[in-house]
Amino acid sequence: MSNFVQVLIDGILSGLLYALVAAGLSMMWGVMDVINFAHGEFLMVAMYLCYWIGEILGIDPLFSWIAGGIFLFLIGALTYRLIIKNSLGKAAMAPLLATFGLSMLLKNFCMNRFTPNFRLLSGTIMEGKTFQFAGAIVSVPQLVTAIFSLAVLLGVYWLIKKTRVGWAIQATAMDKEAAELMGIDTENIYLLVFGIGGACVGVAGGLMTTYLAVHPEVGGLFSLIAFVVVALGGFGSIPGALFAALLIGLVESFAGFYIAAVVKYVAVFAIYLVVIMIRPKGLFGW
Amino acid sequence: MQLRKRSTIAVLLVLALSLMVCSSAFAADKVIKIGVLFPLTGPAAVSGQNCVNSVLAAADVINKANPDINAPLAAKVGLLDGYKIEIVKADHQGKPDVAKSEAERLYNQEKVFAVIGSYNSSATKPASAVAERAKKIFMCGCSSSAALTERDYKYFFRHAPTDAIESKEFVEYIEYLNKEKNAGIKTLGLIYENTEFGKHAAEEAHKAAKHTGLKVVADVPFNNGATNLNSEVQTLKAANPDAVFGAALGGDYSLWVRTMKQVNWLPKIAINYCTGYQNPAVQKELAGDGDHFMGGMGYSPELAKKFMPEAIKIEAKYYTPRSNQPFDSDSIQEAVMLFVLAQAIEKAGSLDTEKVAQILRTEEFPSVMSLSGTVKFEPGGQNIHALSVITQIKDLDYKTVFPIKYQKAQPVFPMTPWDKR
Numbered sequence: 213m214s215n216f217v218q219v220l221i222d223g224i225l226s227g228l229l230y231a232l233v234a235a236g237l238s239m240m241w242g243v244m245d246v247i248n249f250a251h252g253e254f255l256m257v258a259m260y261l262c263y264w265i266g267e268i269l270g271i272d273p274l275f276s277w278i279a280g281g282i283f284l285f286l287i288g289a290l291t292y293r294l295i296i297k298n299s300l301g302k303a304a305m306a307p308l309l310a311t312f313g314l315s316m317l318l319k320n321f322c323m324n325r326f327t328p329n330f331r332l333l334s335g336t337i338m339e340g341k342t343f344q345f346a347g348a349i350v351s352v353p354q355l356v357t358a359i360f361s362l363a364v365l366l367g368v369y370w371l372i373k374k375t376r377v378g379w380a381i382q383a384t385a386m387d388k389e390a391a392e393l394m395g396i397d398t399e400n401i402y403l404l405v406f407g408i409g410g411a412c413v414g415v416a417g418g419l420m421t422t423y424l425a426v427h428p429e430v431g432g433l434f435s436l437i438a439f440v441v442v443a444l445g446g447f448g449s450i451p452g453a454l455f456a457a458l459l460i461g462l463v464e465s466f467a468g469f470y471i472a473a474v475v476k477y478v479a480v481f482a483i484y485l486v487v488i489m490i491r492p493k494g495l496f497g498w
Numbered sequence: 499m500q501l502r503k504r505s506t507i508a509v510l511l512v513l514a515l516s517l518m519v520c521s522s523a524f525a526a527d528k529v530i531k532i533g534v535l536f537p538l539t540g541p542a543a544v545s546g547q548n549c550v551n552s553v554l555a556a557a558d559v560i561n562k563a564n565p566d567i568n569a570p571l572a573a574k575v576g577l578l579d580g581y582k583i584e585i586v587k588a589d590h591q592g593k594p595d596v597a598k599s600e601a602e603r604l605y606n607q608e609k610v611f612a613v614i615g616s617y618n619s620s621a622t623k624p625a626s627a628v629a630e631r632a633k634k635i636f637m638c639g640c641s642s643s644a645a646l647t648e649r650d651y652k653y654f655f656r657h658a659p660t661d662a663i664e665s666k667e668f669v670e671y672i673e674y675l676n677k678e679k680n681a682g683i684k685t686l687g688l689i690y691e692n693t694e695f696g697k698h699a700a701e702e703a704h705k706a707a708k709h710t711g712l713k714v715v716a717d718v719p720f721n722n723g724a725t726n727l728n729s730e731v732q733t734l735k736a737a738n739p740d741a742v743f744g745a746a747l748g749g750d751y752s753l754w755v756r757t758m759k760q761v762n763w764l765p766k767i768a769i770n771y772c773t774g775y776q777n778p779a780v781q782k783e784l785a786g787d788g789d790h791f792m793g794g795m796g797y798s799p800e801l802a803k804k805f806m807p808e809a810i811k812i813e814a815k816y817y818t819p820r821s822n823q824p825f826d827s828d829s830i831q832e833a834v835m836l837f838v839l840a841q842a843i844e845k846a847g848s849l850d851t852e853k854v855a856q857i858l859r860t861e862e863f864p865s866v867m868s869l870s871g872t873v874k875f876e877p878g879g880q881n882i883h884a885l886s887v888i889t890q891i892k893d894l895d896y897k898t899v900f901p902i903k904y905q906k907a908q909p910v911f912p913m914t915p916w917d918k919r
Contacts, residue, residue, distance in 0.1 A: 215732065215736055218732060219729070219732060222726075222728040222729070222732070226725070226726055226728070323539060323543070327547065328538075328539065328544050328546075328547060329544050330544060330752055330779070330783055331783060332783040332784065340759055340760075340787075340916070349760070349761050351760045423756065425752050425753065425783060427541075427749055428539070428543070429539070429541060429723065429749075432723060433723055433724065433725050437725065464729070465729055467729075468729025468732075469732050469733060469736075472719075473718050473719065473727075473729045473730040473733055474719040474720060474721065476729055
């Protein structure tokens, strides 16, 4: 029984983290129909930023995630202004290839500046803290990350559903020209969406430095899972991303423990394929 | 004026061309290009970079006069009457297909005389197959899959002990602990990356365990570069083996250790193959969490002081300035392979691949950077003097605990629980 609870908790905590990583991607993809191939590298940049803030200034990731969020908001907005904007409306694959180039640039820049060494923050406030719950061990850093994920997701959801800016984002996603006719500055909406997308992954990356090693390749599998989450949950849907991420976290966890650890990603991608075949726009797609 | 300008340009052109011709002639005549093919990006990049730095250090020893280092070819400049080694780097990213194409590029386009590589056994396998087909030499330092030297290749030479040798040593150590320390180790768990290296290590572990009556109660492969190892460690914890053999490289190793801490579980002992355990950079990041784990090693600063004093000189002069850390058990073996290759070229007296390969197959080579002190290859390319010891780490210090001949400290056994550290 304790094994079951442990696997369940692990799955939920992983899932909530995946949801936060995927939320930003979902917005970019859903609103702008732009696939940001550099999403995993955004995560890596945030992790490096919070790692160095912790290492040099001694500020714990429990607080430096704010810097991660703000910095990645700026990186996201800059990416739109300098790269995406110039590639939109050109060849169909231009934005995708441009962000692919950006991902290579960021990865190799970090590789060059910081070497491929694995860097792990020691002595953080939450390091190694655990507690028992229903016979299972809960990792405090992962739990806190999951709670923050949920809070940020709720915040973004509230922004989109309950504010005028959010309505403008939805309108832009549905019909850009009609939104412009209604007086919405779609340029700024795009900029904001890329910024918020970056901020989400920035917060996730910042918090992850409490328990995961930072290295130039750290974003790889996370971004792959984020793509699956977005496609599974539905492009642009925050509740969809949350549901899909939890599903993926749980499938990964249960398949990994009850079938075989080596098939956990096989199970994740198999479910993704089945859902996409049955419902191509995802579970909660706009 | 116009004529003068033209004349000047013509003279400059001639000068530039003659310089190019001279330099290419020099390059063609006096340089031996050696390819180094390692994972310079990807999950094992740290180790790959260390391997490259190690080969570069060996090249410096050969290329420059180092009368202070008592090693073959160190005192003179270059080899073969003035030839210098030029290292050509290539990155296989830890991917077998990339390793194959990069090996082809190195041999066919870069025209390297030989390739040294490739850390990941899964990459070494296809890259060395390219060499074998082209009848070119492939020197392998630390890839440990036993399968690599079971192919009867003629141009492949490997320094490291295989997983088979290490597995046998690990269970001998367990037998020693059971007999001398009343350890009561009866069950074994295996956690390994699902690659050529990991799978072969696990196979050999199964064989060795069967031989001595150890019961394997958990066999856990995982995908390298994973986002988490929760299920994997939970599976181990549920089976609760007395001993665990691990084969997790770089970041996966630190994730494995941290996840065990998170679930508050440890076996009585954990012994690692050629993995993140041997990498001081990984251990530094793990700090105290890495303590009391064990692993097979062919080098440690402590061993070097007693058995490899010249390696310490080379380390201080050419390796540490590049890597900011001492040699590790993996990277040092890549340097050995360049020294051995250079000695074979020197003995052959030419750059005839067949002659050099024949010398590699038949001669014994002194090696100041090998624990055994010499290197000799059997048919198939395995170094018959390959030797490793089992060390245990505490406060970033690797202490030899087995075999008894090399023992410097008593093992801390069972491992200190997480809540008592």
